[in-house]
Amino acid sequence: MIESITGGYLNAELAGVILLLIGLYGLIINRDLIKQVISINVLSTGVFLFFTSLGHVSGGNVPLIMNTDMVDPLPATLMLTTLVIDVAETALALALILRMREDEE
Amino acid sequence: MIPLIIVLPLLFAFCGFVVSAFESHENHIKSIFLMGIFSPWPIFILNMNDYPVETVLGGWSRIAGIELGLGMLNHYFILGSLIVFSLVGVYSLSYFEDDGQKDGPIPGKRMFPLILLLYSGILGSFLTRDLFNFYIYMEIASISSIILVACSNAEGAKRASYRYLMLFFLSSFLFIFSIGIIYVKMGTLNFELIEQNLVMSREIKAAIVIAFVAFITKAGVFPLYFWLPSAHSKADTPVSALLSGVTVKVPIFGMLLFLEYTSIEFLTVPLMIVAFSSILFGIGMALLQSNVKKLLAYHTVSQMGYVLLGVATLNVFAAAHYAFAHTLFKAGLFLAVGVLISKQGTKDLDDLTSGNNTVLMFSLIVLTLAIGGVSPLIGAFGKHEILLGLSGMSFYLFYMGSIGTLVSFIKLDYKLFDLSVKHLGKFIPSVQEITAFIMALLTVLFGIYHYPKFNLLDLALMGIAVALFLLFKHIDLFEKNMPHYFSRDVKGLGSEINLYTSIFVLVNLTVLIYVLY
Numbered sequence: 374m375i376e377s378i379t380g381g382y383l384n385a386e387l388a389g390v391i392l393l394l395i396g397l398y399g400l401i402i403n404r405d406l407i408k409q410v411i412s413i414n415v416l417s418t419g420v421f422l423f424f425t426s427l428g429h430v431s432g433g434n435v436p437l438i439m440n441t442d443m444v445d446p447l448p449a450t451l452m453l454t455t456l457v458i459d460v461a462e463t464a465l466a467l468a469l470i471l472r473m474r475e476d477e478e
Numbered sequence: 479m480i481p482l483i484i485v486l487p488l489l490f491a492f493c494g495f496v497v498s499a500f501e502s503h504e505n506h507i508k509s510i511f512l513m514g515i516f517s518p519w520p521i522f523i524l525n526m527n528d529y530p531v532e533t534v535l536g537g538w539s540r541i542a543g544i545e546l547g548l549g550m551l552n553h554y555f556i557l558g559s560l561i562v563f564s565l566v567g568v569y570s571l572s573y574f575e576d577d578g579q580k581d582g583p584i585p586g587k588r589m590f591p592l593i594l595l596l597y598s599g600i601l602g603s604f605l606t607r608d609l610f611n612f613y614i615y616m617e618i619a620s621i622s623s624i625i626l627v628a629c630s631n632a633e634g635a636k637r638a639s640y641r642y643l644m645l646f647f648l649s650s651f652l653f654i655f656s657i658g659i660i661y662v663k664m665g666t667l668n669f670e671l672i673e674q675n676l677v678m679s680r681e682i683k684a685a686i687v688i689a690f691v692a693f694i695t696k697a698g699v700f701p702l703y704f705w706l707p708s709a710h711s712k713a714d715t716p717v718s719a720l721l722s723g724v725t726v727k728v729p730i731f732g733m734l735l736f737l738e739y740t741s742i743e744f745l746t747v748p749l750m751i752v753a754f755s756s757i758l759f760g761i762g763m764a765l766l767q768s769n770v771k772k773l774l775a776y777h778t779v780s781q782m783g784y785v786l787l788g789v790a791t792l793n794v795f796a797a798a799h800y801a802f803a804h805t806l807f808k809a810g811l812f813l814a815v816g817v818l819i820s821k822q823g824t825k826d827l828d829d830l831t832s833g834n835n836t837v838l839m840f841s842l843i844v845l846t847l848a849i850g851g852v853s854p855l856i857g858a859f860g861k862h863e864i865l866l867g868l869s870g871m872s873f874y875l876f877y878m879g880s881i882g883t884l885v886s887f888i889k890l891d892y893k894l895f896d897l898s899v900k901h902l903g904k905f906i907p908s909v910q911e912i913t914a915f916i917m918a919l920l921t922v923l924f925g926i927y928h929y930p931k932f933n934l935l936d937l938a939l940m941g942i943a944v945a946l947f948l949l950f951k952h953i954d955l956f957e958k959n960m961p962h963y964f965s966r967d968v969k970g971l972g973s974e975i976n977l978y979t980s981i982f983v984l985v986n987l988t989v990l991i992y993v994l995y
Contacts, residue, residue, distance in 0.1 A: 469628060469636055469640045472628075
């Protein structure tokens with residue numbers, strides 16, 4: 374269905390870059406701090422999608438048995454680490470926003 | 479054995495978090511903290527004689543494993559962070575003492591494990607030779623330093639911390655994006671392997687540009703410095719010393735890795751422009767400040783410009799040496815000024831005075847001469863090496879920067895030294911003064927060791943600086959107050975982030991267009 378709309382031009386890497394740009398745009402136009410945190414998460418999702426799709430081999434197999442045609446497992450594992458950092462930073466940003474709101478009231 | 483340099487502080491940080499979660503005596507955490515701070519020293523010294531030491535973790539081949547290395551490239555970075563963390567560690571023992579007051583600094587229970595975490599992140603990023611691993615350690619260091627800034631009781635510390643976090647968050651993800659591009663073109667993230675298979679293509683160039691803009695943001699260099707002055711001035715004194723002294727060197731080391739293992743000749747002109755504008759802008763803003771910590775923070779912006787100049791002239795060792803020099807004297811300055819601030823309870827230059835404290839006065843004079851680049855102190859050595867790569871117009875700009883730095887620090891010394899006042903507030907243990915004094919002594923010793931010459935030109939520069947200082951004082955330049963462009967509430971903070979992101983994107987686009995077309 375998606376391919377019929379995009380005519381086969383949209384692959385995962387391109388989608389990732391588009392998400393990244395949407396995130397940047399959101400960060401430029403939103404004044405609300407919570408929306409900014411959401412925008413930066415959209416941006417990070419774009420980066421994850423871009424990076425994970427780098428390991429893609431069309432028709433590739435699960436990387437369990439060596440010497441078969443398999444996808445590259447490294448990008449996915451690296452993104453697992455980045456996801457953890459993303460969660461930690463989001464939590465930190467939200468905690469800071471809460472504290473600032475408390476201070477203002 | 480070198481992985482232990484990272485692992486030991488990390489282990490002690492973990493122990494510190496566990497112990498502080500229970501109702502434990504403060505001395506237990508202090509001893510864990512001190513053990514963590516001094517634990518990397520023996521391993522570093524034992525390995526010093528057989529450089530370069532390289533090891534791949536877990537005994538894997540280079541293609542599969544993570545490589546760590548210790549050599550001339552990172553020797554000065556690691557030595558600098560070990561010295562600064564050891565001295566700041568001793569300093570913070572008395573600084574974070576729980577004195578029962580509500581407004582005082584937060585007790586060490588919360589701070590000490592975080593400082594150890596920062597320590598291990600910083601040492602890790604200086605040791606690693608793997609692009610993704612470098613990113614991980616840089617994140618460990620920056621998250622812990624963001625929390626350390628947020629822990630401060632100063633007004634506006636949370637805002638500073640949020641600004642710091644958002645810009646780091648943004649630049650980190652663009653850095654990962656560039657790592658992705660490098661990975662898809664090279665098929666590896668190990669720097670040695672990248673060097674062996676390097677083919678410069680447009681994609682690799684674009685990736686390096688994006689990575690460098692992220693590094694410039696993280697190092698707090700001029701067009702993207704916004705987070706730095708507020709974060710460095712609002713943090714507690716030991717934390718400011720660590721942030722200004724060591725944390726900003728991590729992205730610089732990243733640039734040096736790229737410079738050493740790939741080719742960045744195409745970036746020379748933009749880096750040169752950024753470096754000089756940062757030097758001059760930082761000094762200009764520092765001249766206008768009356769908050770002493772803000773003044774030092776703006777000098778970090780300008781000094782990072784000098785370090786970047788070393789990168790722009792493709793001279794790895796000039797950048798490393800000047801970064802080392804800056805690590806020592808900036809941390810020393812923050813510590814020395816911090817003693818006065820906690821004694822007198824103000825950050826305003828007009829109210830602060832060193833009184834009759836001769837130890838502190840001596841340290842301040844030595845440190846200000848060192849940051850001004852006067853020989854034979856440590857700043858002169860790095861500046862001498864950077865100058866080798868400059869010519870023509872940039873030569874004069876460089877000396878303008880030196881004079882400006884001297885003017886600004888003559889102002890600092892002039893305002894602090896008031897011999898008539900013998901006002902001494904509440905008693906602060908003199909360990910803090912001694913650590914600042916040791917820092918000053920180290921800048922002299924390392925300076926004489928590296929560059930045992932006396933340059934007559936420095937005297938001329940000092941003369942010009944004194945004349946300029948008198949002129950500026952006459953026209954009341956130092957009394958100008960900076961206007962605030964953003965409202966001081968949450969909405970104002972939101973628009974600040976909007977503006978900073980737009981500038982970040984603009985810088986990225988400009989450099990990309992310059993390099994690719």
